[in-house]
Amino acid sequence: MNGSKTFTLDGKAIAFEDGDTIMDAALRAGEYIPHLCHNPEFSPHGSCRVCVVEANGRQVSACTQPAMVNMQVDNSSDEIMNDRRALLQMLFVEGNHVCPGCETSGACQLQAVAYYTNMLSPHFTHFFPQRSVDASHADIAIDFNRCILCELCVRASRDVDHKNVFAIDGRGINSHLVINSASGKLGDSSFAATDKAAHVCPVGAILPKHTAYDKPIGERLYDKQPISIVGDVAAHEQDEER
Amino acid sequence: MSIEEFISGITSSANNQPGYLLQYLYEIQYQYSYIPQQAIKLLAEKLSLTESHIDGVIGFYSFLHDSPRGAYDILFSDSITDHMLGSRQLLEQLCNTLGVTPAIPSEDGRVTVDTTSCTGMCEQGPAMLVNGWTIAGLDQNRIETIAKLIESDTAVEQWPQEFFHVEDNIQRRDILLSDDSNKGDALKALIEQGEDAMLEQVESSGLRGRGGAGFKTGMKWRFCKQSEADQHYVVCNADEGEPGTFKDRVLLNAYADKVFEGMTLCAGIIGASKGYLYLRGEYRYLRAALEQKLQQLRETGLLGNSILGKDGFDFDIEIHMGAGAYICGEESSLIESLEGKRGIPRKRPPFPVTYGYQNKPTVVNNVETFMSAALIAIHGADWFRSVGTEESSGTKLLSISGDCEKPGIYEYPFGVSIQDILKDCGATDTQAVQLAGAAGFTIPPAEFERCVAFEDVSSGGSFMVFNQQRDLLDMVQNFAHFFVHESCGFCTPCRVGSALMKDLVDKVHSGHAGQYDLDEMRKIGLLMRSSSHCGLGTTAPNPMLDTLNKFPQIYEKRLKHSAYEPAFDLDAALQDARDITGRDDAGAHIGTES
Numbered sequence: 001m002n003g004s005k006t007f008t009l010d011g012k013a014i015a016f017e018d019g020d021t022i023m024d025a026a027l028r029a030g031e032y033i034p035h036l037c038h039n040p041e042f043s044p045h046g047s048c049r050v051c052v053v054e055a056n057g058r059q060v061s062a063c064t065q066p067a068m069v070n071m072q073v074d075n076s077s078d079e080i081m082n083d084r085r086a087l088l089q090m091l092f093v094e095g096n097h098v099c100p101g102c103e104t105s106g107a108c109q110l111q112a113v114a115y116y117t118n119m120l121s122p123h124f125t126h127f128f129p130q131r132s133v134d135a136s137h138a139d140i141a142i143d144f145n146r147c148i149l150c151e152l153c154v155r156a157s158r159d160v161d162h163k164n165v166f167a168i169d170g171r172g173i174n175s176h177l178v179i180n181s182a183s184g185k186l187g188d189s190s191f192a193a194t195d196k197a198a199h200v201c202p203v204g205a206i207l208p209k210h211t212a213y214d215k216p217i218g219e220r221l222y223d224k225q226p227i228s229i230v231g232d233v234a235a236h237e238q239d240e241e242r
Numbered sequence: 243m244s245i246e247e248f249i250s251g252i253t254s255s256a257n258n259q260p261g262y263l264l265q266y267l268y269e270i271q272y273q274y275s276y277i278p279q280q281a282i283k284l285l286a287e288k289l290s291l292t293e294s295h296i297d298g299v300i301g302f303y304s305f306l307h308d309s310p311r312g313a314y315d316i317l318f319s320d321s322i323t324d325h326m327l328g329s330r331q332l333l334e335q336l337c338n339t340l341g342v343t344p345a346i347p348s349e350d351g352r353v354t355v356d357t358t359s360c361t362g363m364c365e366q367g368p369a370m371l372v373n374g375w376t377i378a379g380l381d382q383n384r385i386e387t388i389a390k391l392i393e394s395d396t397a398v399e400q401w402p403q404e405f406f407h408v409e410d411n412i413q414r415r416d417i418l419l420s421d422d423s424n425k426g427d428a429l430k431a432l433i434e435q436g437e438d439a440m441l442e443q444v445e446s447s448g449l450r451g452r453g454g455a456g457f458k459t460g461m462k463w464r465f466c467k468q469s470e471a472d473q474h475y476v477v478c479n480a481d482e483g484e485p486g487t488f489k490d491r492v493l494l495n496a497y498a499d500k501v502f503e504g505m506t507l508c509a510g511i512i513g514a515s516k517g518y519l520y521l522r523g524e525y526r527y528l529r530a531a532l533e534q535k536l537q538q539l540r541e542t543g544l545l546g547n548s549i550l551g552k553d554g555f556d557f558d559i560e561i562h563m564g565a566g567a568y569i570c571g572e573e574s575s576l577i578e579s580l581e582g583k584r585g586i587p588r589k590r591p592p593f594p595v596t597y598g599y600q601n602k603p604t605v606v607n608n609v610e611t612f613m614s615a616a617l618i619a620i621h622g623a624d625w626f627r628s629v630g631t632e633e634s635s636g637t638k639l640l641s642i643s644g645d646c647e648k649p650g651i652y653e654y655p656f657g658v659s660i661q662d663i664l665k666d667c668g669a670t671d672t673q674a675v676q677l678a679g680a681a682g683f684t685i686p687p688a689e690f691e692r693c694v695a696f697e698d699v700s701s702g703g704s705f706m707v708f709n710q711q712r713d714l715l716d717m718v719q720n721f722a723h724f725f726v727h728e729s730c731g732f733c734t735p736c737r738v739g740s741a742l743m744k745d746l747v748d749k750v751h752s753g754h755a756g757q758y759d760l761d762e763m764r765k766i767g768l769l770m771r772s773s774s775h776c777g778l779g780t781t782a783p784n785p786m787l788d789t790l791n792k793f794p795q796i797y798e799k800r801l802k803h804s805a806y807e808p809a810f811d812l813d814a815a816l817q818d819a820r821d822i823t824g825r826d827d828a829g830a831h832i833g834t835e836s
Contacts, residue, residue, distance in 0.1 A: 059772040064589045090738035125809040167294035169301040173741040175731030180294035
């Protein structure tokens with residue numbers, strides 16, 4: 001590691017290049033920092049805050065914080081893990097996340113990160129929002145109950161598919177995902193199952209139809225190994241593991 | 243005029259730039275009382291934007307609506323100081339007289355009566371906006387007249403002119419407000435001394451941002467100047483949204499020329515040719531006079547091409563309107579909003595001084611900061627430093643409202659104690675001062691010797707006084723609701739945390755909370771403070787955390803004497819069942835045994 005720039009992650013030296021965030025460098029070095037809205041294929045977003053770390057005594061999101069020489073980054077203290085757990089609990093109570101009844105169970109990053117942080121209950125009072133399911137599209141269904149507003153589908157559809165099928169409407173706790181079509185339904189939009197946006201959802205909000213239980217629960221990605229080892233769902237999109 | 247013609251008119255006046263979307267929507271809203279679906283379609287085609295993008299912008303700003311509000315869209319200012327002056331009773335009076343339900347358009351489609359965040363009329367409240375125009379000094383008589391005007395279908399333009407009068411209420415002047423310099427003096431000094439020498443003056447004056455954060459103005463200008471780009475921008479932040487603040491309103495009414503001159507000074511130093519004044523939608527009534535002042539400056543060679551005859555000194559200013567979003571006071575949200583988008587704060591770094599408006603180097607400063615800079619150019623850094631403290635040079639405008647005899651604008655040298663301020667404004671029997679607004683600090687009497695200064699209690703200028711008769715939990719509840727309304731929704735801790743916090747404060751307020759709930763508030767508040775994306779989220783829990791520490795009695799006296807209370811009220815949960823069955827007898831209730 002002579003000559004290269006490094007920072008310290010939980011006592012370990014991590015090499016980085018100019019322009020790297022803490023997350024970029026950590027992922028390259030094979031170190032896991034929990035995250036939901038981050039996907040290395042897209043520019044950092046910094047909205048879920050689950051990747052919060054303590055860098056030189058200040059809490060920052062690892063996905064947006066540029067790495068700096070000799071920075072001391074704490075990725076696993078009790079305090080950081082407690083904060084992450086509370087943020088996940090907030091996401092759980094904000095939507096309607098019922099893991100036992102969800103066809104993505106076992107291949108859901110929200111669930112997997114919750115296990116990783118030892119989240120045993122949603123803790124906070126449930127909001128039980130009234131949200132809909134959109135099954136209008138032939139190949140893909142959207143269950144808005146499970147959307148965590150990571151905006152990965154918004155970004156993929158805008159930046160890769162160049163279709164702008166998705167957008168965020170509303171403000172604050174009323175923020176919600178909307179679909180760009182006359183009826184507001186996915187079936188009336190230009191969305192296709194081959195779109196990048198159909199393959200980036202870290203939770204069970206954007207669902208391919210007809211294949212839900214091809215891989216039985218119990219044999220899925222995170223049923224076998226924790227997310228800290230196998231990483232993001234999107235990275236296993238093409239392989240059998242999922 | 244058809245809707246096609248109207249939209250063509252407004253978009254062509256801005257060369258169909260998509261970045262002006264918010265400005266177009268603002269015009270359409272006030273023309274039609276909402277944004278018709280057809281308008282969204284037309285805009286989408288003209289600007290090559292998706293309809294859902296436009297929907298998203300409409301959905302973000304409180305003053306934009308996708309369904310009709312009627313000929314009279316009435317919004318009562320809903321800040322705690324309005325409440326203290328009786329706004330809620332007046333809202334009820336108006337709703338009862340007109341036979342309407344708050345927030346729901348009347349059946350005949352004529353009127354909507356609703357509430358909005360602080361409109362900046364705190365010292366002359368209660369206040370309302372009718373179709374965006376400010377009416378302050380509301381009382382029962384005025385409400386009675388307003389109801390009659392609405393019932394007789396009198397156009398708002400025909401309402402009594404005195405209704406729309408807004409006072410300046412300047413109570414104490416210091417170096418800023420006693421300014422008697424001539425128009426153009428600061429720019430003459432700039433041309434005489436040169437840009438580099440002038441930037442040094444601003445730096446050595448020690449001027450710091452007056453919006454509250456206190457970043458060194460000279461340093462900001464230098465960073466921006468040093469960022470190489472084909473264009474630089476100057477933006478004046480007049481999105482004065484912090485509850486209890488109204489000093490920018492007064493500066494823009496009485497000292498706008500000096501504010502614009504400060505912007506031009508900055509432009510001359512950093513090399514910008516274009517500037518924007520981002521004016522909060524609530525100050526719609528100030529716009530026409532400000533446009534007129536800009537025109538006068540152009541005509542007298544103080545704005546436009548070759549300012550004061552100097553070749554290459556070209557700068558002009560445009561006014562952009564906000565549309566009801568507190569978050570747009572945060573500089574990167576403001577820039578997003580200037581670009582016609584939802585006001586979501588950007589990631590930092592990069593900072594606006596390198597990547598700002600249109601990703602070009604941009605200086606964003608507060609109204610008061612620009613005016614101070616103009617006066618520093620005229621009188622010099624030493625003059626400015628001779629007032630205030632070592633760390634905080636110059637003066638601070640405070641907007642004082644609440645329980646005091648003489649509310650209004652007070653200009654003090656930095657370092658003044660809260661105690662002295664209270665004495666000057668005629669506040670007695672004071673229980674607490676809320677300094678720096680809803681996101682600020684709750685100061686108990688034991689701390690009244692503390693000073694207003696960046697090194698002690700820093701403030702953008704909001705100073706709300708609460709006497710011993712007030713229930714401070716009403717204030718906490720008002721702020722908790724405010725932050726739920728104003729959170730942009732981007733990051734988890736602020737979006738969800740503020741909503742959880744509001745529910746807990748309501749639970750305490752209604753007498754259903756236990757000690758566990760207070761511990762939860764503390765836990766959520768600390769998480770919001772440490773992990774939120776921007777300053778809104780990190781400061782939103784301040785009123786709860788501060789009062790939990792300094793005024794525990796306001797919570798304790800309302801607690802149930804048990805460690806844990808459920809989040810739901812069993813009896814209230816049966817209401818739906820009672821409604822369906824039409825029962826309301828004792829057997830249809832739970833837990834209310836006598």
